[in-house]
Amino acid sequence: MAFSVALISTGGTIEKTYDELHGVLQNNVSVLDAILASLTLEGAAITRVPLMNKDSLEMTEADHDLIARTADIMAEGHDGVVVCHGTDRLAVTGHRIHERLAARGRLRKAVVLTGAMRPYELRRTDSVQNLTEALCAVQVLAPGVYVAMHNRVLAFPGVRKDYDRMTFVRDGAG
C-alpha cells in the first residue's frame, strides 16, 4: 500500500526556467514533473496540486493563507503533504500552516515544506536533493510542520532562513 502524498507547488527558485531572449530566470513553467521523473518513487503515491507559480517575494498575505488552507485540506485526504515554496517567504508560510493546524487541533499528519537556493535548470542545483528529502521525510516523520532541505529537518515553529549561510536554521542559531 503506497503512502499517499499531496505535493503542493507554489513556485519559487526551484521552478525557475531560463528565458533565452532576456537572459533571466523566471517562474513560468513548473519543473517539478521533470524532477519527479528523474527519481525512482516506490514509496509515495503522489498527487500534484499546482496551486500557484510565484517568486515568494511577491506573495501576499492572501497567498500565505491560501497555501495554509490548501495544506490543511490536503492533509485530510492524504497520508502526508509536501509544499514546494520559494525560500524567501517559506518560513512565513510554514508558521502560518502550523498556526492554523494547531489552532484547529489538526496536527495529525506530517506537512513538509521544501524549496531550493539554486533552480533545477542549473547544472549544480539543490532542488533534486531537497525534494528527495521532503518526499522521504514526510513518510517517516511524526505529525507536525517541518522544512526539509540541505540534509536537515527542522520543526515549526522557530525556523528562519539564514541569508549568510543560505539555508534554514533554528531561531537563535548562529
Place this chain on the structure above:
Amino acid sequence: MAFSVALISTGGTIEKTYDELHGVLQNNVSVLDAILASLTLEGAAITRVPLMNKDSLEMTEADHDLIARTADIMAEGHDGVVVCHGTDRLAVTGHRIHERLAARGRLRKAVVLTGAMRPYELRRTDSVQNLTEALCAVQVLAPGVYVAMHNRVLAFPGVRKDYDRMTFVRDGAG
C-alpha cells in the same frame, strides 16, 4: 550541534567505475566522496569509514559479520550509522546487523542501509537519490535497522530484494 553519522562503505554498484580498456564497470575507487561533494550537507557531520569495496555477490560470511560488528561499534560513538552496500546481499547484512544489535540489547540508534541499482558513473543513476534519503532518514528515524532506497524506508527484519521490480520490498509483498 550537527548530528554525527558514521558512513560505512562496502562497495557495490553504487561505487562502480568504468574501465575504458575493457569496457566494464568495476569496484575500484570509492565514488562516495564525489556524491557527498555534490550534496549540501547542513544536518549531518559525516565520518567516512571505508571498510571494503566489494561486489556484494562476492561477500563471504566473514564479510557480513565484519560489517555488522563495525556498524555495532560505530553506533556507540555516533548519533546514527549509514551503510552503503551492494544490493544483492544488502538484506543479508541488514538482518545480520539487526540480529546482532537486538541480541545484545543495543538497538539504540538508527542504522540505515542503502545502495544503488545503477552506478553513480551513469547519467541516470539512483545512487544520489538513495544516499540523500539515507542521510536524511538516519536523522529522523527511531532506533532500529532500515533500508532507505527509492523513496521508501523499510525496517528489518522482513526485507528482501525484488529482482522483478529491482527494488526492496517487505517479505510477502508482491
Place this chain on the structure above:
Amino acid sequence: MAFSVALISTGGTIEKTYDELHGVLQNNVSVLDAILASLTLEGAAITRVPLMNKDSLEMTEADHDLIARTADIMAEGHDGVVVCHGTDRLAVTGHRIHERLAARGRLRKAVVLTGAMRPYELRRTDSVQNLTEALCAVQVLAPGVYVAMHNRVLAFPGVRKDYDRMTFVRDGAG
C-alpha cells in the same frame, strides 16, 4: 539550404546501455537519437541509417564491407556521411571505405567516422563531444575519409587506435 548528412550507426561503445540485472554495459538500444536531441542542429539535415548495433570486436569482414558499401551509396545521395563505430575496429572500416571510394574514383564527399571511449550513458562521456565534432567537420572538410574524435581530425589512410592513450593517432605517431 541545409547540408544533408547520412548518419550511419553500427554500434560500439557510444551506444552501450546499462543492464541493471547483470550490471553490464551492452549494445541493445541506439542512443544516438538521445544525443542528437541534446544538440542544437541548425546546419545539417540528418538522415539516420541504423545499419547494425555491434561491439566492433565482433565485426566480421562482411560487416566491414557492408559498412563501406553503405557509406559509398549514402555519399551519392547526401552532401556528407558520418559513421558511428566501435573504436576497436574503426580504423579497419575507415581504411575499407577509403580503399573502396578511391578505387572507384568516388572520393567526392567527406566521410567522417567517429565513436567513443566512454558510453553516452556515463556521466563523463566523450560521445557527445565526438558526434558534435563529426557533424561539424563533415560540413567543412574537403572530400576524403576521416576520423573526428577528441578535438582532432585525421585523414585515412594511415590512422590507428592508440591503446595507451585511448585515442586515434597517425601511423608512426608516438
Place this chain on the structure above:
Amino acid sequence: MAFSVALISTGGTIEKTYDELHGVLQNNVSVLDAILASLTLEGAAITRVPLMNKDSLEMTEADHDLIARTADIMAEGHDGVVVCHGTDRLAVTGHRIHERLAARGRLRKAVVLTGAMRPYELRRTDSVQNLTEALCAVQVLAPGVYVAMHNRVLAFPGVRKDYDRMTFVRDGAG
C-alpha cells in the same frame, strides 16, 4: 605536433554564473576552464587569453577594436584563434576582425568566434557544443573569419544574429 590555438574570452552568456542571493545570472567568473576540463583535447594546444568579461550589450567601440587587435596579434603567433563572445554583439566584432585582417592583408589563419544562447551553468546549455565546434573547426577551416555555433559554420562578412530563431544566419536568410 599539436595545433596551437589562442582562446580569447570576452564574457557573454557562455560565462554567466548564478548569484544565489539575488537569483540572477551574471558575468563574474570565467567558466571556460570548466568546459575545457570536460572535453578530451588531443588536437589543440590551447593558450587562454582572458581579455574581458562583459555582457556584449555593454561593449563599447573601444571594446570591439580591442578584441579585433588582440585577435590580429594572436593570429601571428598561433595556428588559429577562437574568440568566445556574447551573441548580441558577436557579429559586430566578427565584422571588425574581418575588416582589420582583410585591410592589412593578414587573413592567413582561421579566426572562429563562438558563444552561447544558454549559459554553461544551465543543465541544458549550448555552450559545450559551440566551444567543441569552434575548437574543431579552427583546425580544419581555410584562413578567414567565421562563427561556429549550433552545428553550422558561417564566414564573415555577411552574418547576423536571428532573434526569432536565436541562432546565427547569413544576411538575407530566413
